[in-house]
Amino acid sequence: MDTKALRDLDDAEVIKQVKTxxxxxxxxxxxxxxxxxxxxxxxxxxxxxxxxxLTVARQRGLDENTKA
Known part of the structure; x- marks a missing residue:
C-alpha cells in the first residue's frame, strides 16, 4: 500500500494495517x-x-496497543 492510500485511511484502519x-x-x-x-x-x-x-501512525500520534 502506498503512502497516499495510508494517509487517506482513518486511525483505526491505520492501526489495523500496522498489525497486518x-x-x-x-x-x-x-x-x-x-x-x-x-x-x-x-x-x-x-x-x-x-x-x-508505522510512519503514518506515529505522525498521527497513534499507539497500536491502546486503540482498535
Missing part, C-alpha cells in the same frame, strides 16, 4: 529462515510497507 503488516513480515521471516520462501524480494517490500504504516 507486522504479521506478514513475521510470516515471511519465518518462511525465509526455514527455507520455504521463494520470493525473497517480498520480504523487503513487506518491511517497507510496515515502515510506511
Amino acid at each position: 503488516a507486522r504479521r506478514e513480515v513475521f510470516g515471511l521471516r519465518f518462511q525465509h529462515a526455514t527455507g520455504e520462501l521463494e520470493n525473497t524480494a517480498g520480504l523487503r517490500s513487506a518491511k517497507r510497507d510496515l515502515a510506511r504504516a
